[in-house]
Amino acid sequence: MTLLTSWPDSGPATVLRRTCDPAEIAAALKPLGVRYEQWPVREDLPHDADGERVSAAYRPQIDRLSAEEGFTTVDVLGLHPGDDPEYPVRAKAAREKFLQEHTHDDDDEVRFFVSGSGVFYLHVGAEVHAVLCERGDLLGVPRGTTHWFDMGTRPSFTAIRFFHEEDGWIGNFTGSAISSRFPDFDSLAAGHRRDGGTV
Template sequence: MTLLTTWPESGPETTVRRTSDPAEIAAALAPLGVRYEQWPVRPDVPFDADSETVFAAYGPEIDRLNAQEGFSTVDVLGLHPSDDPGFPAKAKAAREKFLQEHTHDDDDEIRFFVSGSGIFYLHVNGEVHAVLCEKGDLLGVPRGTTHWFDMGTAPSFTAIRFFHEEDGWIGTFTGDGIAGRFPDFDTITAGYRA
């Protein structure tokens, strides 16, 4: 289930907002320019589905969003635990990169979660908004918005990524260590799902 938690940027000692109601989440994020939608979940799509399966299952939704936005690239990214001995190092490197606060100067960051989950932390107007996205959630972070993403220490998700620019994901890192002051994916999901 999706969860939005908002704190002052000074730290998580005080919670400004905590809700799992999709309408409240959308209403809270809209003034920030953040797109939040829920798409139908396709139960016949495996959690580790390949691109072809994902595109076939979500074609109408992808086409609708592409008609509105005119993306140059739409792809599928999956990161799931495997027997590959290199997986832990790969997952750790990916997590460390995205855990650093950054912006995107030339593109929005739009993701739809086909399976699994991740948390986008939006640092806007003196607050940090942690948006736990799960299967069926689409989140669009506007270009120029400071944010970071946490997939946890044992990442498992498949997401559709939408890009206006052909270069794909290009982050401009702020150098701020703010991400280290807030509860991470593992902490939030452990408390939420307990």
């Protein structure tokens, strides 16, 4: 179940909004220019399906969104614990790359969660909005939006990524330490589970 939590950007002591209702989440994010929608989940896909199988399973949705938004490049990114001895190193490096506040000049950041979960933190105006995305969620963060992403200390997710530019992900880091002042993925997910949500 998706979770949206909003705080003042001064810190998380005051919760301005907390909701798991998809319609409320979409309505809250729309004025920020953020696209949020849910796609039907493919139950026949294993959580760690490879990119070719994921792309084939979601081909109608991929083609529709690419036509609507003019995306030229689509890929699949997966990171799951397993038998790979390099997983701890790869997981740590991937998490650290996205965990610092940044923007994108030339592209939106559009992700569909095929499996697993992650949190996008949107720093817009004087507020921070944490969107805990799970399987079936699509989030589109417009270019220029200050944000960061946390996949947790033990990442497990597969996501379809959409790009307008062939260069893919290029971040402009702000140098701010704001991400360290807000609850991380592990804290949000644990609290969400206690409240009856799934992660």
